[in-house]
Amino acid sequence: MRATVKKPVRLRDFIEDVDGRLYAVSTYDNRERVGCILRYIPDPSGTRQNREGVRFRKLEFDEAFTYIEREKPEYSDIIQRVPYTDIRRVLKPEDEIGAVIRRNPLVQRLSSLFGLPARTYGCTGSLLCGLESEESDIDFVVYGRVFFHARELLRYAINRGRLQPISDDLWDYIYRKRNPEISFDEFILHEKRKWNRGQIDSVYFDILYARSYKALNPLPCTRGRTCGLRTIEATVTDDSLSFDSPAVYRVDHEDISRVLSFSHTYCGQALAGERIQAKGVCERHGSEQWLIIGTTRDARGEYIRSLSLLEDLESSLP
Numbered sequence: 046m047r048a049t050v051k052k053p054v055r056l057r058d059f060i061e062d063v064d065g066r067l068y069a070v071s072t073y074d075n076r077e078r079v080g081c082i083l084r085y086i087p088d089p090s091g092t093r094q095n096r097e098g099v100r101f102r103k104l105e106f107d108e109a110f111t112y113i114e115r116e117k118p119e120y121s122d123i124i125q126r127v128p129y130t131d132i133r134r135v136l137k138p139e140d141e142i143g144a145v146i147r148r149n150p151l152v153q154r155l156s157s158l159f160g161l162p163a164r165t166y167g168c169t170g171s172l173l174c175g176l177e178s179e180e181s182d183i184d185f186v187v188y189g190r191v192f193f194h195a196r197e198l199l200r201y202a203i204n205r206g207r208l209q210p211i212s213d214d215l216w217d218y219i220y221r222k223r224n225p226e227i228s229f230d231e232f233i234l235h236e237k238r239k240w241n242r243g244q245i246d247s248v249y250f251d252i253l254y255a256r257s258y259k260a261l262n263p264l265p266c267t268r269g270r271t272c273g274l275r276t277i278e279a280t281v282t283d284d285s286l287s288f289d290s291p292a293v294y295r296v297d298h299e300d301i302s303r304v305l306s307f308s309h310t311y312c313g314q315a316l317a318g319e320r321i322q323a324k325g326v327c328e329r330h331g332s333e334q335w336l337i338i339g340t341t342r343d344a345r346g347e348y349i350r351s352l353s354l355l356e357d358l359e360s361s362l363p
Contacts, residue, residue: 052137056256056289061134068081084103093195141167182251185253190257211249241312262297278322282297301335302334310344316353
């Protein structure tokens with residue numbers, strides 16, 4: 046039975062198909078079919094169990110593509126594309142946050158700490174699906190402009206001692222998990238000014254951005270004509286969607302109009318007015334050329350660095 050979709054399906058939602066598989070929605074471009082990545086499949090030997098007692102197995106990124114190519118090749122695309130006729134239900138973070146809060150004391154504490162307006166936030170990932178484990182991170186989604194307020198609230202909470210700062214051990218874990226092309230010191234320098242990560246007790250959480258329903262205006266999720274690997278230096282002219290997925294940086298450059306990162310590592314990496322160095326794959330989209338970071342899952346050989354940030358650090362050293 047097709048799900049009744051009252052609101053547009055958007056980034057950070059999850060969908061369940063008619064066979065019970067769960068997918069993370071990965072784009073706003075969902076008019077014809079929903080663009081997503083398969084995350085959980087029903088499996089009697091799986092290590093995750095929902096409230097109805099159904100067991101699931103979590104799939105890694107490459108494993109999900111292999112599975113879909115074998116089991117549901119009609120869904121195969123740049124990402125998976127599931128037709129609305131095959132969707133049983135849509136899970137929305139802003140709808141399910143009440144249930145998550147009732148069963149998870151840490152999410153309850155975070156929600157109370159931030160005090161955000163109703164329906165401007167929620168949890169995605171395993172918490173949204175009811176498949177979390179004791180080791181699960183918290184993927185805290187905040188919508189539209191409220192996201193930027195949440196970052197300020199996180200900064201305030203840490204500076205006032207209401208939340209502990211991220212420990213050195215956790216920063217090591219995050220760096221190993223992201224496995225970026227930049228050094229640990231550069232990674233930390235960029236990350237500590239983003240205020241989109243934290244820890245509560247010993248549990249790690251992300252504050253993730255998603256657009257409000259009034260501002261979806263999706264870029265088409267299609268691959269452009271490849272123009273080759275490039276490294277550029279450019280000035281960021283617009284960083285308003287730098288925490289989105291993909292992160293979008295409009296830049297002043299002779300050839301490239303936008304730098305897009307599909308890797309979460311490089312969201313919020315640079316501010317408007319800053320000079321960046323970026324290495325990725327150049328694609329032509331219509332009359333524009335875009336530099337794409339994250340053409341592979343771990344963005345091997347690709348990166349964004351704020352040269353302005355690094356120069357400011359260097360000039361401040363004795």
